Amino acid sequence: MTELERFRSDVPELGMADVRAEERRLLSVLQDTARRPERPTARAPRRAPRRHRLRIGLAGAGLAAAAVAAGAVVVTTGGDPEPSPIVHTMPVASVQVLERAADNAARTQELHPKPGQFLVFESRSMNPVEGSTGGHEERYLERTKSKTWLPVEGHSTRGVAQVEVLAPKPYPGWPIPPEARRKVGWSAPERIGGVDNRAEHLRNDYAYLSRLPADPAKMYQHLYTGLGTGPQADVVAWQNVGNMLSDAYMPAAQRAALFRAAGAIHGVTTVGHAVDAAGRTGVAVALTTPDSGIRDEYIFDEDTYQYLGQRVVVTNAAQGGAPVGTVLTNSAQLKVSVADRAPAVD
Numbered sequence: 001m002t003e004l005e006r007f008r009s010d011v012p013e014l015g016m017a018d019v020r021a022e023e024r025r026l027l028s029v030l031q032d033t034a035r036r037p038e039r040p041t042a043r044a045p046r047r048a049p050r051r052h053r054l055r056i057g058l059a060g061a062g063l064a065a066a067a068v069a070a071g072a073v074v075v076t077t078g079g080d081p082e083p084s085p086i087v088h089t090m091p092v093a094s095v096q097v098l099e100r101a102a103d104n105a106a107r108t109q110e111l112h113p114k115p116g117q118f119l120v121f122e123s124r125s126m127n128p129v130e131g132s133t134g135g136h137e138e139r140y141l142e143r144t145k146s147k148t149w150l151p152v153e154g155h156s157t158r159g160v161a162q163v164e165v166l167a168p169k170p171y172p173g174w175p176i177p178p179e180a181r182r183k184v185g186w187s188a189p190e191r192i193g194g195v196d197n198r199a200e201h202l203r204n205d206y207a208y209l210s211r212l213p214a215d216p217a218k219m220y221q222h223l224y225t226g227l228g229t230g231p232q233a234d235v236v237a238w239q240n241v242g243n244m245l246s247d248a249y250m251p252a253a254q255r256a257a258l259f260r261a262a263g264a265i266h267g268v269t270t271v272g273h274a275v276d277a278a279g280r281t282g283v284a285v286a287l288t289t290p291d292s293g294i295r296d297e298y299i300f301d302e303d304t305y306q307y308l309g310q311r312v313v314v315t316n317a318a319q320g321g322a323p324v325g326t327v328l329t330n331s332a333q334l335k336v337s338v339a340d341r342a343p344a345v346d
Helices: 002-007 016-035 056-069 096-105 178-182 216-223 231-243 252-262
Strands: 118-133 136-151 159-170 187-192 269-275 281-288 294-301 307-314 327-339
Touching (some): 096 252, 136 178, 159 178, 216 231, 231 281
Antiparallel strands (some): 136 159, 159 187, 269 281, 281 294, 294 307, 307 327
16 A cells, blocks of 8 residues: 555646646536537447557546546646645554554553653663774763653753763674773763754654644654655654654653554564663564664563663664674663752752
8 A cells, every 4th residue: 555655656746726727628528529419320340359559648538538527626747837745645554563552552641741840751771882092993882871851841951861871882893992981880960952953843842742643644744744755754754753752752642643653654564572771671663774784673561562662773784884683772761750840950
């Protein structure tokens, strides 16, 4: 169904004025034909059937006339109509894990943060770090434990994060540099945010997410805002899903719509066994980025289908720069709560 949807995605739509003009022309042709008197004709001798090459113009005109006679409006392509924005229709597809996660959203106890309050996210993460010291290239996997206070209204300059550096892990084939170990145990609250240059549709604060549609089809369109069609658009839409799950919280209705819409993105599959940054085992759904050698996974609890975290896994050693199965980034969302204020930062 997805392939059929994309088959004519490159054909521009006509403006309404062109549609009406074509409709009037076809109706006029039908009326002229109806007014012509019938002439008796001799029965033609039967001929052996001949094979004809398909002639698009004549065949299209015949089908168009028949459609108008049946009461349909026919749209033909001609001239150079103005390009119109692509409308992304949600295909009839789903991933069982995401469907169950959507069902679980309605059964989960919901938070109701108010303006002026903060959403508090407790999490763990692992990310690759690359650099050089004394002319020597270094590469390792940094691990952190963090607690983040984000304002409900989305004013990022009021956000606060307290990050504790955990023991690093080696990047496959690279030793852990001494500098990476010296940071272990460091922790201090700090202001986060600043000028947010993201487009409006990429916001992930509660005030914005709570206004998103609760209808899966409309949420699907939101994920593809500003995107074209094809595999790369699917990858960006999948990443948009992760943006609304990481250090973000939305009401149950929008969360259920998000999971159902995500399950309809072309190429999304169930990976199965996956472990988040906190060591919790779950089941993952993933999308592989073409020609990158990596796949983006979202992990859910195997029993409750509660969202656990995200990770990036190497699927092609040559493209991903590490052995197949290497986890390059990993996160775990441990707890989400509401607070009236954030810690003071000097």
